[in-house]
Amino acid sequence: MKTSTHDPLAWIDSALAELERDGLRRQLAVRSGPQTSRVILDGRELINFGSNDYLGLAADQRVTAAARAASEREGWGSGASPLVSGRGEAHAELERRLAEFEGTEAALVFPSGFAANAGVIPALVDEPDAIFGDAKNHASLIDGCRLAKAARFVYPHGDCDALEMLLRKSAGYRRRLIVTDTVFSMDGDIAPLAQLAELAEQYSAMLMVDEAHATGVFGERGCGIVEHAGLHDRVHIRVGTLSKALGSGGGFACGRQSLIDWLANRARTYVFSTAQPAATSAAALAALDIVREESHRRVQLLERSADFRRRLRADGWNVAGSESQIIPIVIGDTTRTMRLAAQLREAGFFVPGIRPPSVPDGESLLRISFCYHHTPEIVDALVKQLAAMR
Numbered sequence: 001m002k003t004s005t006h007d008p009l010a011w012i013d014s015a016l017a018e019l020e021r022d023g024l025r026r027q028l029a030v031r032s033g034p035q036t037s038r039v040i041l042d043g044r045e046l047i048n049f050g051s052n053d054y055l056g057l058a059a060d061q062r063v064t065a066a067a068r069a070a071s072e073r074e075g076w077g078s079g080a081s082p083l084v085s086g087r088g089e090a091h092a093e094l095e096r097r098l099a100e101f102e103g104t105e106a107a108l109v110f111p112s113g114f115a116a117n118a119g120v121i122p123a124l125v126d127e128p129d130a131i132f133g134d135a136k137n138h139a140s141l142i143d144g145c146r147l148a149k150a151a152r153f154v155y156p157h158g159d160c161d162a163l164e165m166l167l168r169k170s171a172g173y174r175r176r177l178i179v180t181d182t183v184f185s186m187d188g189d190i191a192p193l194a195q196l197a198e199l200a201e202q203y204s205a206m207l208m209v210d211e212a213h214a215t216g217v218f219g220e221r222g223c224g225i226v227e228h229a230g231l232h233d234r235v236h237i238r239v240g241t242l243s244k245a246l247g248s249g250g251g252f253a254c255g256r257q258s259l260i261d262w263l264a265n266r267a268r269t270y271v272f273s274t275a276q277p278a279a280t281s282a283a284a285l286a287a288l289d290i291v292r293e294e295s296h297r298r299v300q301l302l303e304r305s306a307d308f309r310r311r312l313r314a315d316g317w318n319v320a321g322s323e324s325q326i327i328p329i330v331i332g333d334t335t336r337t338m339r340l341a342a343q344l345r346e347a348g349f350f351v352p353g354i355r356p357p358s359v360p361d362g363e364s365l366l367r368i369s370f371c372y373h374h375t376p377e378i379v380d381a382l383v384k385q386l387a388a389m390r
């Protein structure tokens with residue numbers, strides 16, 4: 001028998017070496033214990049500005065108790081995809097409650113927010129159709145667009161004039177889909193939703209928004225930017241995650257009943273993936289109760305993050321167009337960004353440095369994720385530390 005010396009995976013070593021050379025190679029860290037205002041990473045305790053647990057619910061005892069009770073009731077694994085036998089009582093109840101929370105006819109729970117976006121978009125558009133996406137959309141929306149066979153158009157970030165130019169030329173397509181994050185995951189700014197809704201109406205387009213970073217945080221009832229902007233009836237498809245402010249895991253889509261029925265039939269990441277553990281749904285249900293009953297969490301979060309932003313701006317940091325609890329400090333150069341992140345870590349703060357491909361080349365940044373458990377003392381300490389590094 002002939003043996004070959006050729007290693008078909010050898011290219012990976014050189015690709016990794018290239019990442020290393022460009023300062024883009026990432027390393028896996030291990031967290032011990034829960035996400036709170038502090039986090040233990042690789043054995044070192046740090047003040048935590050690197051979690052999306054915006055409302056401080058990921059380790060809330062009511063949430064963990066709900067997960068425990070559900071796993072005792074329904075077992076841990078769901079054992080099958082939702083359409084077979086994986087959709088248990090906790091999933092069904094969560095879908096009912098999410099629809100009620102969002103004020104829509106129905107909702108569908110996906111294994112993750114990523115899966116929701118990757119499944120919903122290709123279920124809505126196909127070859128004769130066109131998608132129009134913001135240049136700073138999250139990777140999961142981008143991949144959802146790639147999976148659809150429709151023509152893809154990217155408009156410059158938040159630029160409704162540019163979007164309109166594209167829509168004007170789109171009459172030849174069967175369907176049009178406009179898709180955007182509401183709160184952008186890296187810059188923390190907010191999409192011009194009212195204008196997008198107007199364009200969608202004018203050009204008979206479907207409007208889909210991803211509320212991943214807005215659910216639980218924005219709006220009178222914490223539903224997100226759609227609620228905040230009063231656009232309930234004008235946004236057709238809403239996607240969110242249970243993994244950030246709701247402190248659990250999984251994603252969801254909501255809208256009218258026929259849309260949800262269609263997605264349950266045609267969204268491949270729903271149909272062909274095992275349902276999330278019942279405990280995860282039960283944890284999200286408990287978190288929804290807390291969002292409803294403890295509005296002071298989101299009020300305090302947004303007030304304190306606005307104050308923090310003002311202080312950073314006053315100190316001369318570029319926080320871009322942030323209007324939310326996500327506060328970037330835009331550095332630009334990747335090496336400098338990662339050096340600053342390392343210095344912060346040395347000083348006891350976990351503030352992740354974000355570099356390509358998570359942001360475009362030349363736009364590396366420190367991403368400060370502001371959470372309910374950040375006390376004024378913790379914020380003072382970070383502001384002081386940053387000032388010392390200027």
Ligand SMILES: Cc1ncc(COP(=O)(O)O)c(C=O)c1O
Binds near residue numbers: 140210241
């Ligand atoms: C805007 C946006 N959408 C979707 C997702 C994916 O959500 P999940 O982490 O639940 O898969 C993320 C997560 O980072 C996100 O930032």
